[in-house]
Amino acid sequence: MKQRLAIFDISDRLATRLAILMTLALAPLGAISIYSEYQSLRAQARSNDAMLIRRTIDAVAGQRGLLESAMLSAHRLTPLVLEQLDDSAACSDFLREFVSAADLFAFAGFVPRDGTMTCASQGEPVDFSNSERMQSSMANARSFFSFQPNGAITGRPVVVASRPVFVDGALLGYMSISVSQHTFALIAAELDQQSGLRATYLVNPAGETLTSADIPDAAERLPGRSELLSILAQRNGVFREVSEDGERRMFTLAELIPGQLYALGSWSTDQWPSGAVINFWRLSFPVLMWFASLAVVMFAVDYMVVRHLKRLNSQLRRFALGNRAEFQRLPERAPSELREIDSTFSKMALLIRRDEREREEALTEKTILLKEIHHRVKNNLQLIGSILNLQMRRLQDREARSILKGVQSRVRSLATIHRTLYEQDRISERYAASFFDSILQETLSIASTDSTDMQITKQFDAVDLPHHKIIPASLLFAEALTNALKYAMAPAGAQGTQLDIRLTSIDRVAELTVWNSVSDTCSEQMDNGLGQELMTAFALQIHGDIEIGPAQRDGVPGWQVRLRIAEQTPSQPAAVA
Template identity: 30%
Template structure:
């Protein structure tokens, strides 16, 4: 039994297509990086242009409102200068204020409040003490222009956007010039703007001045995550956020009055991409990846068409040839390049040569096997002829000692004949079944009477393990078993009234170790302590046994007790090699 080599587990080995994809990816990496960089630059410029366009659109949408508020600021500045040239209590001041209101339909009020917070000059002729109005006190005392959004009765019904400009004379605060615009007028201006945006005008403190729809939920259009005060701090900007209604919007903030009044435009998103302004931008960003995928696909299809499919075809031919197929002369590649056609021709030529060599080798092997079997058959016949001649000589010899010696030689000749008979009939010439061989030899010895030469019957039992040995070990093993068995017959004894017995066994004691054991019964009244096991009185049997043990590279152990004698030969097993001596497989 031969030991099988351990199975080899092959790990993952990437194919040609996979390796080609890796190589192409590395080759295209610099171009891809350049393309990505250029694309990012273009997208950055596009985003900047988009933001600028959004700011411009927002600024254009509130341009009329901006002009109205800026005009009111300019008017208030003019009034502040005019008030200095006329007496505050003079009717000419009221006239100036009324002319301003009459000239501009959007203005609902114009007036002057002195440093004591007394309305002493107005377009409607009102006089009012404003010291009790805490909500506007800070604006009246401020030395900077401002905007107030409050409902004041002396100005008119409803809320108004009041533009305030301080009157400074010789570094002294003389009062404040007012110009008021109704909030409804600004709301109408925002509502008339033809745009998809929601517009909000607010002050620097975050108060809303006007919207398209000045209703209670007007703050629902504001960004959810930023306050108006935050937008004032960040100045002119664009960003993307969710409004307070939960809708995603684009927001743009532009100043109307620098640092004081701002406009917020809430625009419907133009793209679902949070970075790019439109669908084309997304295509531009992913173009390098798309180009890489297309290049890999084209390269794979091309290489598969030109090379891979032909390699797979050649591989299938090789597998078929390895499996025993030899009819590959008609195998052809499909429109393959010249290099693969040359390779295919070389493969077909190689298969033809190998097939021819295999055919010749099989013929030679078959002839060799037949010759070997014939040799073993002739040797067996010659040995049997010699045994027959010796048998005739034994019958014509009158001397018992001569007959005994000739019988022992005949036993050895028959043992050799049994080996050649077995090899002649064996299925494989390189392997010999030791159990079958020894069983044939023992049966042959029993048949010719070599194991029954005493005047009493001997019971012979055998036990052989099914093991295979090579022919080199079969000869010394067979002769050793024959010699030891005949010696056991000679010295076999037993107590009176009991049968004699011999046990012959061949056991595999290890992976590569065999043990041949021959044990026979022994009579206690033989009176000898030493059993030489010589069969002819000359010690030839013992010397032959020692010689056979040496040929097997084994060790001999004997032991003797009152009722038995044991012989054990342990020798290494030589594994038979599978070579040309094996019989031909069935076709």
């Protein structure tokens, strides 16, 4: 009987129980340590991959800029070439002067749909109607880059940037600009042997190598045809494949222009090995912690200490849950060390209660001051708008009045935003719909267009945008609305002008659309204006996707501005207004 009691005494000792609990408590720590080491290895691998991809992009920066410049030049030349298509000689002279002035391009020409190129910067008319590439391009109209080892006109290796030309939705042909390999070689970067980058290429989606950024004629460092197409299908990433010369290499892929241009880097696996070193010290840390904890428990824990600590813990728990009652002090028979802790906790509670009251008062004061700031900014902007209005009345020049009226509209849009911020009950709650609706009403009230004959359709859904994005988005909306009211016209056969405004949310992506009806000849006047430049700048500021151009609604011709921006995710912290 006494032996049985002794066994129970041993198992009932606090030190033994704490040792068992400590062992169980530290078991997750071991698992966390192993998992943390695994995540660290993955993070290191991702960091290495990101660094290699960044170096690959940097290596082709010059060649990429040259090809983007060629594609952009093809876009800007299109309307000028279309005006001169009827006169082949004048059109060729114009392209010849452009190529000579640019001093970057080897050739420029327009290939019509029938394949006979008569407008070219050099050479005689050429028939491309039997070219498989041209037939495929006409069947699937899109912008693309291609490599020609022997250019049909120049007779030199060139990279061709081709852009489809549409008139009234119908494919008219392709505007093409060529860049010679000699020009690429002039801007090629020297190979850095320490970087491990042996060759960098620009390739198109079909797997054609356009140019090499650092080592010419290095095709043997590319993967096989099927492997290359499989890599390009991934669009971005780091891959390990066997190159054409039989060496197992590491390839980095970065999509530079979606669906058109990729940067492909070929790396030596000897200089960039895979894997990372495992830190065994971090893995053994839980075991060492377990031994240290057991030693502390066996020599330092005492029942009387734990009992008083439980009482302190109970009072602290109530305090943490919001009970701000005074602490009950430990009895005099408690150890002096614990009574000192109890006294410290009591003083800490008093300080916390005092700090909470001060912070609540400070928060209330800051909220009032912030609202006052928005109110005063709104008043100042309205004052500026009134000054501009007085100045407009004194001007006789209609163009100057129109410019000042545009500035006044933008100032009033800013005033509307600050007024909405001031009128909200809680500054942290932001609803984009109220901003856009207020801007719509304000713009309609000062618009020069007679809105009584205009059919206005609007839809504002509840979306939640981050604070740093809502003001640029509102300014973009004001610009789009001003342009829509300025150029809105009744199409042929319609009774009046139409204006359609929508703010929707799909899969946590907010989509803002402004559409207005136009006549058949009005769409060109709305392109390349100051408003479009401002809208593009606002969209870039908030990392939004903007589309500006003609669009039809139920067969009615019109002009549309569409902006897509990501909403604030639930886990994203709200910015301070």
